[in-house]
Amino acid sequence: MEQTVTTANLDATVAALGDAVNDVRVFRDEVTLITTKGRVVEVLTHLRDAQHFDMLTDETCVDYLPKEPRFAILYQLYSTSRNIRVRVKVMLSEYDRSIPTAAGVWIAANWLEREIYDLFGINFENHPDLRRIMMPPGWEGHPLLKENPVKVEEVAFTFNRERVEADKPRAQE
Amino acid sequence: MGLEQKLGNMGVVTMSAEKAINWARTNAIWPMLFGLACCAIEMMSTQASNYDLSRFGMELMRASPRQSDLMIVAGRVSRKMAPVLRNLYDQMPEPKWVIAMGDCASCGGVFNNYAVIQGVDEIVPVDVYVAGCPPRPEALIDGILKLQDKIKKEPLTKWQ
Numbered sequence: 351m352e353q354t355v356t357t358a359n360l361d362a363t364v365a366a367l368g369d370a371v372n373d374v375r376v377f378r379d380e381v382t383l384i385t386t387k388g389r390v391v392e393v394l395t396h397l398r399d400a401q402h403f404d405m406l407t408d409e410t411c412v413d414y415l416p417k418e419p420r421f422a423i424l425y426q427l428y429s430t431s432r433n434i435r436v437r438v439k440v441m442l443s444e445y446d447r448s449i450p451t452a453a454g455v456w457i458a459a460n461w462l463e464r465e466i467y468d469l470f471g472i473n474f475e476n477h478p479d480l481r482r483i484m485m486p487p488g489w490e491g492h493p494l495l496k497e498n499p500v501k502v503e504e505v506a507f508t509f510n511r512e513r514v515e516a517d518k519p520r521a522q523e
Numbered sequence: 524m525g526l527e528q529k530l531g532n533m534g535v536v537t538m539s540a541e542k543a544i545n546w547a548r549t550n551a552i553w554p555m556l557f558g559l560a561c562c563a564i565e566m567m568s569t570q571a572s573n574y575d576l577s578r579f580g581m582e583l584m585r586a587s588p589r590q591s592d593l594m595i596v597a598g599r600v601s602r603k604m605a606p607v608l609r610n611l612y613d614q615m616p617e618p619k620w621v622i623a624m625g626d627c628a629s630c631g632g633v634f635n636n637y638a639v640i641q642g643v644d645e646i647v648p649v650d651v652y653v654a655g656c657p658p659r660p661e662a663l664i665d666g667i668l669k670l671q672d673k674i675k676k677e678p679l680t681k682w683q
């Protein structure tokens with residue numbers, strides 16, 4: 351049966367990490383370790399080597415716009431030998447959108463970090479190949495940031511139809 | 524039509540070149556094999572035996588734009604795909620037509636966001652729009668018949 355890091359073995363994990371982990375949250379048996387950007391690589395390397403979290407299933411970002419710190423980088427880890435999961439979370443400030451890369455810990459982080467860079471504009475320090483991966487190469491901006499509008503085109507109703515149609519770009523033969 | 528009186532009943536039909544050419548074009552449209560999203564599934568079933576598009580002279584889906592006359596844009600077009608789509612359109616030999624199949628290709632559909640072109644008419648000229656999400660094969664066939672009516676009326680001077 352699949353289980354997450356349980357409270358029984360959690361204490362040992364947290365104790366081994368010492369003050370690198372600021373906070374531990376347990377919600378419905380899901381464990382989140384909260385750490386800082388300066389020590390995240392150390393925490394991830396420890397989890398991989400000493401705790402056998404050999405698989406990075408996902409790495410993603412959340413934009414909590416009005417709040418500060420604004421961004422959260424999340425690492426979802428899985429241990430194939432122990433069949434348990436854990437999440438590592440790092441908060442990032444709006445004014446310092448950079449974090450050391452995890453591509454040296456799991457190679458899977460390479461493309462996941464490119465995706466975060468592409469959509470959120472987070473800079474991964476020492477990343478081997480930080481280029482856009484989803485959007486076209488000439489794209490300007492980072493589309494999943496919350497300051498972007500949700501819609502790109504005004505929805506046409508009877509009262510504004512003519513204006514919307516007039517603004518619409520049309521193809522030539 | 525003065526020829527019959529002179530030649531007798533020899534089975535000769537006379538008509539304008541425009542009509543003859545349009546008749547030939549109408550009944551041998553080769554669509555391009557080009558599915559982009561979920562609508563492509565309906566395009567495939569339109570093609571398959573239940574609905575059988577070959578009844579209308581379209582049994583050949585060509586995998587190359589250089590051999591096709593009709594581009595059925597079946598699905599949403601992402602902004603990254605847009606230059607590719609235009610490139611394929613430019614590679615098709617004239618005469619050529621475009622059907623925007625489904626809400627996404629016609630106007631962006633439910634995807635009013637940064638990633639999807641708000642209607643494929645922003646990048647290629649569209650002849651027939653087929654509504655629906657996805658349109659049933661009957662709807663696509665209706666769109667194709669509408670296109671055939673349109674081709675029959677086209678002046679020869681349009682494609683030079």
Ligand code: SF4
Pocket residue numbers: 560561562597598599624625626627628632655656657658
């Ligand atoms: S119109 Fe509907 S079925 Fe067709 S591509 Fe868009 S979402 Fe998919």
